[in-house]
Amino acid sequence: MDVQGIRKEFPLLDTKINGNPLVYLDNAATTQKPRVVTDALLDYYRTLNSNIHRGVHHLSQQATDAFEESREYVRLFMNAAKHEEIIFTKGTTEAINLVANGFARAFLKKGDRVLVTVSDHHSDFVPWQQACLQSGAEFDIMPVERDGTLDLALLEEKLALKPKLVAFPHISNGLGLENPASKITAMAHAQGAAVLVDGAQGIAHCRVDVRDIGCDFYCWSAHKIYGPTGIGVLYGRQEWLDKLPPYQFGGEMIEEVDLQQTTFAALPFKFEAGTPPIAEAITLKNALEFVESIGFDALREHEAQLTGLAIDGLRRIDGTEIYGKEEGHSGVVSFNIEGAYHYDIGVILDQLGIAVRTGHHCAQPLMKHLGIPGCVRASFAIYNTQEEVERLLSGVKKAAEMLR
Numbered sequence: 001m002d003v004q005g006i007r008k009e010f011p012l013l014d015t016k017i018n019g020n021p022l023v024y025l026d027n028a029a030t031t032q033k034p035r036v037v038t039d040a041l042l043d044y045y046r047t048l049n050s051n052i053h054r055g056v057h058h059l060s061q062q063a064t065d066a067f068e069e070s071r072e073y074v075r076l077f078m079n080a081a082k083h084e085e086i087i088f089t090k091g092t093t094e095a096i097n098l099v100a101n102g103f104a105r106a107f108l109k110k111g112d113r114v115l116v117t118v119s120d121h122h123s124d125f126v127p128w129q130q131a132c133l134q135s136g137a138e139f140d141i142m143p144v145e146r147d148g149t150l151d152l153a154l155l156e157e158k159l160a161l162k163p164k165l166v167a168f169p170h171i172s173n174g175l176g177l178e179n180p181a182s183k184i185t186a187m188a189h190a191q192g193a194a195v196l197v198d199g200a201q202g203i204a205h206c207r208v209d210v211r212d213i214g215c216d217f218y219c220w221s222a223h224k225i226y227g228p229t230g231i232g233v234l235y236g237r238q239e240w241l242d243k244l245p246p247y248q249f250g251g252e253m254i255e256e257v258d259l260q261q262t263t264f265a266a267l268p269f270k271f272e273a274g275t276p277p278i279a280e281a282i283t284l285k286n287a288l289e290f291v292e293s294i295g296f297d298a299l300r301e302h303e304a305q306l307t308g309l310a311i312d313g314l315r316r317i318d319g320t321e322i323y324g325k326e327e328g329h330s331g332v333v334s335f336n337i338e339g340a341y342h343y344d345i346g347v348i349l350d351q352l353g354i355a356v357r358t359g360h361h362c363a364q365p366l367m368k369h370l371g372i373p374g375c376v377r378a379s380f381a382i383y384n385t386q387e388e389v390e391r392l393l394s395g396v397k398k399a400a401e402m403l404r
């Protein structure tokens, strides 16, 4: 793979931080954007800007076509069965809130259960916790093993308690471990539970096929996969989306408004109240085309190589503890150095131009489960290089010497 060629598509990577060339290893938080995306955003505002779905005029129709083409591209990208099953949202968080809110209002009641995992991001954990508090349903939490994996025998026991819904991350953002999504979904369905997959990390690191996974909902954000912020996707099986009540009310989502009551538009518009982020939705397609042009096989191989190098190197630094099982990290390495506070390591790395994330990574239940206040997380993307991993390792060595 021509990494140097790919890097040229990301001008921001040439930035210097504190006099050092930037090493951007905070990709699990958000990826940088290639020129095809930033150019397309500018082009949209220069040539196409118009509100969609309600104009008879030329620009509005063109913008509407581009918006719906992007939706269709997303459908194909995820192998969803129907155009109507792709709902544009602000991102993963809004997509999950949309489903959790609908479940709390329409399906959950006292005596019901919802099952999540302790490694869930707060964006998947808190909406379901709150939906349970509102509806009186039981909020059940699957622990993970010390190596971050799910014990499927224990899952079977939890599922025997007949939760109405099971939510889990496709790939956890704290440890970067992939859950066996199709297997978990089949097990949950066998017990009558609906399944929501938080795909915020999954979408950027593996080929997602929602029909193969078999899940009822799959949620993700464009900014994690080289696309713009402010736009994301809720995939939902039509049977569920038809039953779920609307999340927000307003323009675009109505069929007929009378003085005392309103009927709602058909899918997908029922869940898209108000003017959406049009430019972002359209240019999301450019981001996905960019990823397709590289291909998931090449992307996975490259990220696995960098992650492997980082894990090997970190193991050789005295006092380093790496979280999660030995292998199979999807572009994420989380670690601590004995005797050093994770935040201080991040500050020293930043002085060297190396951007990592420190803290609880919006996964406080997981950190508590691991018995740590937080950790350092380096996360890799398609444009990272082996030299950058080496710079990370020498930065961590330096931090270890300074802080211990």
Ligand code: PMP
Pocket (backbone or CB within 6 Å): 028, 029, 091, 092, 093, 094, 121, 123, 124, 169, 171, 172, 173, 198, 199, 200, 201, 221, 362
């Ligand atoms: N779930 C996971 C696994 C994530 O990594 C993130 C982002 N860090 C989210 C949910 C939330 O995504 P967003 O902030 O784009 O809504």
